[in-house]
Amino acid sequence: MADVLVRNNASAIAPRGMWILGMLLLCTGLAFAGCGNQQSEKSYADRITQERVSRDMEMRGDRSVIPAKQRKSFRGLQYYDIDSTYRFVRPVDRPATPDTVRMAQSTGGVADQLRVGTVAIPFPQRGDTLAVFEVTEGEERGQWWIPFTDETNGGTTYKLGRYVDVEKMDGDSVIVDFNTAYNPTCAYNPRFACPIPPEENALAFDVPVGEQKPLF
The missing domain is CATH 1.20.5 (Single alpha-helices involved in coiled-coils or other helix-helix interfaces)
Incomplete structure (x- = not known):
């Protein structure tokens, strides 16, 4: 029992x-x-x-792009806090043939840039589409990158805009992480000719991540 x-x-x-x-x-x-x-x-x-x-x-360091006379007054790189919501894995819309476009430079000239396609980014504020370019010469040849402007420029970030490198993945997908956005070289040394982001990559809102404007 x-x-x-x-x-x-x-x-x-x-x-x-x-x-x-x-x-x-x-x-x-x-x-x-x-x-x-x-x-x-x-x-x-x-x-x-x-x-x-x-x-x-x-x-x-000794090979810095910052002029030697200014290095002692350089206060170090300034950054926003890291925010993973500004990291995106997205497909690239690529035309059959990349376009060569004329892009203004910080020194007043213009230079050819290879436009390989566009990527739609679902920013926290709202979605927008940015043009993607490819480096065609030098050590970084083949690297994809996005020059862009946003509403922080001239305030907490460099007045002419910033760049973000694009990490290629299998297929047509890429990683675009705005936490890695950086200033063009001319932000540290005006003698360098830096491409100015085109109008199509102008964002009408803040992108509060990545590198801020340099302080000396």
Whole structure:
């Protein structure tokens, strides 16, 4: 009878016990997922921070683009806080043949730039489409990049705009991370001729991530 009683009681509580067990496993799984997301976010932030430190060291070194007389007064690179909502994985809309466009330069001239397509970005404020260009010479040949302006220019960021490099993925997808947006070289040395972002890449809202204007 004891065995029967135990079996009967076990049968009676099985659905409730299994439900509790299931909920515990679900909660545990969510906890681990949360830890994984936290770890992923931390790794991402650490990587961005390390890239910023490396760039700051380059700016202070002997091969810096900053004129030697100004390096002592350079106060280091300034950045917004890292915000992963400004990191996007998006497809690129590419024409059959890339366009060569004339882009104004900071020194007053113009130069040819290879326009390889456009990418639609779902910014937190609203969606917008930006033109993507390709470097055609030098050490960075083949690199895709986006020159852009936004409403922070002339305030917390460089007046002529900023650039963001585009990371190519398999197929036609790319990573566009505005946390890595940086100032053109002319922001640190006006002797450099830097492409000025075209009108089609003018954003009518703030992009409060990436590099801010330099301080001396």
